[in-house]
Amino acid sequence: MLQKLLGLPINASERGAQMDRLILYVHILMVVLFVGWITFFLYTLFRFRKGRNPRADYTGVKTHASSYLEVAIAAIEVVLLVGISIPFWSWKVSAFPTEPNAVHVRVIAQQFAWNIHYPGPDGIFGRTDIKLVNEESNPIGLDRKGDPHAKDDIVTLNQLHLPVNRPAVIEITTKDVIHSFFLPVMRVKQDAVPGMLIPIHFIPTKTSNEMREELAFTLTLPATKDLDPYVSMEDYKAADGTVLVKKGHLISKETAAKLVTSGITSVRIGPHYPAEIACAQLCGLSHYRMRGYLTVDSEKDYAAWVKDQEDSLEE
Numbered sequence: 001m002l003q004k005l006l007g008l009p010i011n012a013s014e015r016g017a018q019m020d021r022l023i024l025y026v027h028i029l030m031v032v033l034f035v036g037w038i039t040f041f042l043y044t045l046f047r048f049r050k051g052r053n054p055r056a057d058y059t060g061v062k063t064h065a066s067s068y069l070e071v072a073i074a075a076i077e078v079v080l081l082v083g084i085s086i087p088f089w090s091w092k093v094s095a096f097p098t099e100p101n102a103v104h105v106r107v108i109a110q111q112f113a114w115n116i117h118y119p120g121p122d123g124i125f126g127r128t129d130i131k132l133v134n135e136e137s138n139p140i141g142l143d144r145k146g147d148p149h150a151k152d153d154i155v156t157l158n159q160l161h162l163p164v165n166r167p168a169v170i171e172i173t174t175k176d177v178i179h180s181f182f183l184p185v186m187r188v189k190q191d192a193v194p195g196m197l198i199p200i201h202f203i204p205t206k207t208s209n210e211m212r213e214e215l216a217f218t219l220t221l222p223a224t225k226d227l228d229p230y231v232s233m234e235d236y237k238a239a240d241g242t243v244l245v246k247k248g249h250l251i252s253k254e255t256a257a258k259l260v261t262s263g264i265t266s267v268r269i270g271p272h273y274p275a276e277i278a279c280a281q282l283c284g285l286s287h288y289r290m291r292g293y294l295t296v297d298s299e300k301d302y303a304a305w306v307k308d309q310e311d312s313l314e315e
Helices: 002-006 016-047 065-094 208-215 253-261 299-314
Strands: 103-110 113-118 154-157 159-163 168-174 179-183 188-192 198-202 217-220 230-232 243-245 266-271 276-279 291-297
Touching: 002 016, 016 065, 103 159, 103 179, 113 159, 113 291, 154 159, 154 299, 159 299, 168 179, 168 188, 188 198, 208 266, 208 291, 243 253, 291 299
Parallel strands: 103 168, 159 291
Antiparallel strands: 103 113, 113 154, 168 198, 179 188, 179 276, 217 266, 230 266, 276 291
16 A cells, blocks of 8 residues: 555565655655645735735744744654664665575676676676676676686676575676666665675565566457567467467467457456666666666576576586
8 A cells, every 4th residue: 555655666675665664754744844834835925915914013923833843843854864764774784684595696787788797606706807898798707717716607687586585685886887776676776886896685575476466457458558568467278278378478469369369358467577677877878778677586496597597608
């Protein structure tokens, strides 16, 4: 209900609810201040209009009501800052997870993409060298030949995979200008600054499948809506039992036409990527294209994905 009230994306982070409450409290304070100041403004216009006060009054206001209101507002702001914001900020910047099962990843931003660097089975990030950077074959300059720790490292483009219910530590930097790494569903945002490696941490609490189910809706066919960003949430079959589209698969225009021909006029669909990586800092002319995708897997699916990436390195 809170997410709908404030227009927030779904929350898939352990500490996301705390952030949402802080946002709600700030909005409530702003609404109270807005309504209060507008009411006071209208009151003064009416109370001190020229028709009622033909001559100026040089005595001024004698009541201390405004002072009391200012003290009350200041007290509320202190509570929000000292009681909620500072403890939450302290946790964000200092209480990094020390669990042995924590996942460590590096994100190297650039115009206009996110390079994701995993340390591999040895758990040690391989050495990188700017002299080895090749935008097509080696975008982060990973020294696979000179550093043994780099041989098993995994590098992906715009695809961040994390396991559910395990702490994630993301180290953020950039190859060029300032970017801002933003995961709305995790309620985390951090500027990527050239020459700096800035860590953030969070714990995903929902898999991508669970988020997809939460965002699913029923669409009536034929539809003018672009179906490319969506996948089917159920198996749909023709009258003879032929599978037209499987759960989790994309629905093309041709498939949509076959569904209608088979008498299926409504389908339940969900977003292909329910969690995106956004750049929250204007970083150039193609800033709008700087989009990545977060996939939160079950432990089994995450292990399978890592195995696939390791196998591709051996080929």
